[in-house]
Amino acid sequence: GLARVVRAAVAPALENVTLWHERDISHSSVERVTVPDATIVLHYMINKTAWVLRDLQVYPERMQENLERTHGLVFSQRVLLSLVDKGLSREDAYSWGQRNAMSTWKDGGPFKDNLLADEDVAKVLSPAEIDECLQVGPYLSQVDVIFDRLGNTP
DSSP, X not given: OHHHHHHHTHHHHHHHHTTGGGOOXXXXXXXXXXXXXXXXXXXXXXXXXXXXXXXXXXXHHHHHHHHHXXXXXXXXXXXHHHHHXXXXXXXXXXXXXXXXXXXXXXXXXXXXXXXXXXXXXXXXXXXXXXXXXXXXXXXXTTHHHHHHHHTOOO
């Protein structure tokens, strides 16, 4: 929510840019509100984030358990995108993914099994491609890059 507050300050700031060569009260009045509000909110967000991260404890085993509790549904977006990459319309890919996801929720079986048993999906994605969609690796592939940008190591 606070990110939206900060983002709301961008539009008036950008509107000021076009008239920097003709500064008047219309510029400073906007800046007197948006600059303090945005910086105060950013300061609060940074401090709150630092507070959360300072004592954060990570339990990889529990994270894995939580992922497994979804029966693979957490990967449904990758299935949708793979179907679209194979030429399906987004609407059809969504429908097929949702059909299998709802079956997973209803019956409690693995999402992968439902996808493999779905004749429509099987015509478009091979078992290896389905398995590839259900891997956590791609979601973690840029973790080191992110930490490098922050100047930290995981």
